[in-house]
Amino acid sequence: MASNGKPIHIDDAINGLKKLLSENEDLQTVAVAKIKQLTAELEGVDAGEFNAVERIRDGFTRFKKEKYETNPTLYGELAKGQSPKFLVFACADSRVCPSHILDFQPGEAFVVRNIANMVPPYDTIKHSGAGAAIEYAVVHLKVENIVVIGHSCCGGIKGLMSIPDDGTEASDFIEQWVKIGLAAKSKVKADCSDLEYSDLCTKCEKEAVNVSLGNLLTYPFVREAVVNKKLSLKGGHYDFVNGSFDLWNLDFGFSSSLI
Amino acid sequence: MVQFLIFACSDSRVSPTNILNLRPGESFMARNIANLVPEFNKLKHAGVGAIIEYAILALKVEVIVVIGHSRCGGITRLISLPDDETSYDFIDDWVSIGEPAKAKVIAEHPGASGEELQTLVEKSVRNSLRNLLSYPYVESGIANNTLKLLGRYYDFVRGEFQKLDDDDDIKPTTNIQESD
Numbered sequence: 001m002a003s004n005g006k007p008i009h010i011d012d013a014i015n016g017l018k019k020l021l022s023e024n025e026d027l028q029t030v031a032v033a034k035i036k037q038l039t040a041e042l043e044g045v046d047a048g049e050f051n052a053v054e055r056i057r058d059g060f061t062r063f064k065k066e067k068y069e070t071n072p073t074l075y076g077e078l079a080k081g082q083s084p085k086f087l088v089f090a091c092a093d094s095r096v097c098p099s100h101i102l103d104f105q106p107g108e109a110f111v112v113r114n115i116a117n118m119v120p121p122y123d124t125i126k127h128s129g130a131g132a133a134i135e136y137a138v139v140h141l142k143v144e145n146i147v148v149i150g151h152s153c154c155g156g157i158k159g160l161m162s163i164p165d166d167g168t169e170a171s172d173f174i175e176q177w178v179k180i181g182l183a184a185k186s187k188v189k190a191d192c193s194d195l196e197y198s199d200l201c202t203k204c205e206k207e208a209v210n211v212s213l214g215n216l217l218t219y220p221f222v223r224e225a226v227v228n229k230k231l232s233l234k235g236g237h238y239d240f241v242n243g244s245f246d247l248w249n250l251d252f253g254f255s256s257s258l259i
Numbered sequence: 260m261v262q263f264l265i266f267a268c269s270d271s272r273v274s275p276t277n278i279l280n281l282r283p284g285e286s287f288m289a290r291n292i293a294n295l296v297p298e299f300n301k302l303k304h305a306g307v308g309a310i311i312e313y314a315i316l317a318l319k320v321e322v323i324v325v326i327g328h329s330r331c332g333g334i335t336r337l338i339s340l341p342d343d344e345t346s347y348d349f350i351d352d353w354v355s356i357g358e359p360a361k362a363k364v365i366a367e368h369p370g371a372s373g374e375e376l377q378t379l380v381e382k383s384v385r386n387s388l389r390n391l392l393s394y395p396y397v398e399s400g401i402a403n404n405t406l407k408l409l410g411r412y413y414d415f416v417r418g419e420f421q422k423l424d425d426d427d428d429i430k431p432t433t434n435i436q437e438s439d
Binding site for chain 2: 051052053055099106112115122124127128133137156221
């Protein structure tokens with residue numbers, strides 16, 4: 001900043017430096033080193049920015065050419081509204097997007113993505129995000145299926161399994177969040193104590209899906225839709241190491257009067 | 260290496276994998292109603308916090324992108340508030356994260372209504388980008404030039420993907436003045 005408060009132009013800054021160096025030759029070695037460092041830094045910043053922005057731009061260009069413009073009927077309809085049959089909970093993990101692994105097309109699935117594909121129990125204070133998505137999907141969009149999909153090598157589940165027995169947390173949010181699945185960890189450790197750590201994690205990935213399915217039933221609008229047979233709850237597990245996909249149902253209902 | 264963390268709406272029509280032709284392994288992804296990022300809050304927003312914390316500290320992503328979109332039901336609901344007739348358990352509390360964006364748009368465009376107002380609020384992802392700065396790992400990432408924040412808008416009515424005017428470059432307030 002110049003002494004008059006106005007921003008300094010790049011030419012003036014360089015000329016100022018040149019002037020200083022011509023008056024103080026012993027500063028030149030230091031100056032060369034610092035200028036090299038600055039140049040490298042600026043190149044790095046530009047390269048990173050260039051890649052990310054270009055990647056996004058090129059990605060959309062390809063989508064528009066190969067999909068948007070070749071399916072005007074579909075995209076015309078979707079512009080008017082959406083009526084997905086699925087609400088999907090999937091992990092934020094870059095390898096498990098439902099559009100990839102289940103080939104969901106635009107309009108098919110309302111998708112929530114979070115760490116370890118957790119569905120927290122009904123809590124208007126702590127979990128408005130998940131609650132809002134479930135409420136919107138079930139009450140407003142009237143989806144017919146909720147599918148919670150766990151996956152192999154889940155970092156969130158590993159994190160859950162790594163929380164010390166006394167429950168102390170080292171993170172701001174991660175451990176607090178994955179503790180939604182704590183009941184799964186307890187069950188797996190009790191039932192399968194002889195298993196290798198990685199197999200324990202796999203069991204926990206699947207059991208945590210079941211905990212999430214149970215948590216879905218704490219939402220009154222979910223329970224009502226399930227009991228009225230308008231909504232089905234399913235659990236899934238995607239194993240990208242073995243290339244397999246597991247799927248199972250949660251059956252839930254109330255009987256008529258037993259007396 | 261995972262380069263991106265993308266925030267996108269849960270809307271079935273706006274999967275970033277689809278609209279940006281992403282490959283598995285490219286982007287960590289958060290999807291919620293109206294692609295909102297709330298401020299740092301350990302009590303109320305652990306879900307979003309965990310995603311940001313993990314993406315930056317564990318995965319070391321370089322870019323966070325927040326993508327708004329056309330015909331967003333969450334934004335429609337936000338604009339309609341307060342609503343004395345219908346109440347929801349969760350939706351209104353959640354979309355109210357966008358209240359500052361709505362207030363700013365109304366203040367700056369007093370006559371706007373209908374679709375024009377809707378679009379202006381949908382494009383106000385700057386509110387979410389600013390909220391990202393309330394996370395210490397985001398703030399230090401930007402200060403150290405290891406993290407960049409981008410705002411984008413997907414208009415599926417017109418088939419456009421727009422860079423939002425001022426929203427692609429957010430810096431912490433303790434910034435040195437740049438030359439023109």
